[in-house]
């Protein structure tokens with residue numbers, strides 16, 4: 001496979017490395033994968049953009065899982081969007097949903113609503129289930145009105161302690177008579193062979209007492225250079241279908257030499273199924289299940305993919321009884 005095979009391809013994660021800078025990373029571009037999710041729910045634009053950013057971030061992180069595994073990004077906060085959930089099932093499945101208050105959302109109004117304003121205060125949890133027994137690791141970052149990118153930086157600083165830079169962007173594009181959402185992102189990490197080089201600067205000097213001269217130790221020059229380059233990435237470069245991920249990487253790192261690896265495709269697919277719905281039903285008491293019956297049926301709609309499950313209560317009870325006997 002050659003680099004040209006991926007020119008302008010959507011729904012693809014492109015891993016790369018810049019060896020002279022000891023940097024590795026991934027670039028993601030989401031087209032149909034994210035637009036399918038957003039169009040299905042008909043989310044207001046501000047909510048759609050927030051979910052798009054969260055989806056790009058989730059894919060950047062989730063595609064680091066090698067074999068089976070799951071990555072979940074979840075926010076719980078007091079803003080107009082009080083919950084966002086994005087699931088990534090390795091190697092390639094993405095789903096997402098959000099809960100929002102339409103009245104509070106319209107009160108925010110304005111074209112330049114930031115992700116931090118939508119989320120407000122609360123927390124962002126990143127959960128990884130990986131390995132043969134799907135052992136669970138969770139990192140939690142407080143949300144205090146900061147943008148999602150900034151919350152991601154805090155996550156890496158606290159949980160993984162790897163110097164990391166993340167860029168996220170979402171745009172709407174008009175094609176074939178309708179507008180479609182696109183999302184893009186880039187994650188860059190400093191992974192030198194000697195761990196001493198990974199030391200990060202202390203808090204910004206602004207937080208230091210007067211007379212304190214900057215950080216106690218300087219950051220590694222290679223990381224300073226890589227980070228400065230990533231910070232030049234503009235939003236449109238991450239979402240423009242005419243600027244491929246390869247071209248963007250070349251623009252940033254050609255002087256140092258960038259290696260691009262085989263792309264990993266991703267797509268929108270929910271993990272809900274009849275079997276999973278039945279597992280969920282067993283967690284309710286028989287009495288609770290009886291209360292779910294309306295007009296002789298139990299109707300459940302998946303919050304992620306809007307798929308409707310129309311169940312016969314007698315069949316549900318029979319299935320639960322059979323599985324309990326096993």
Ligand SMILES: [Zn+2]
Nearest residue numbers: 270272302305
């Ligand atoms: Zn579903």
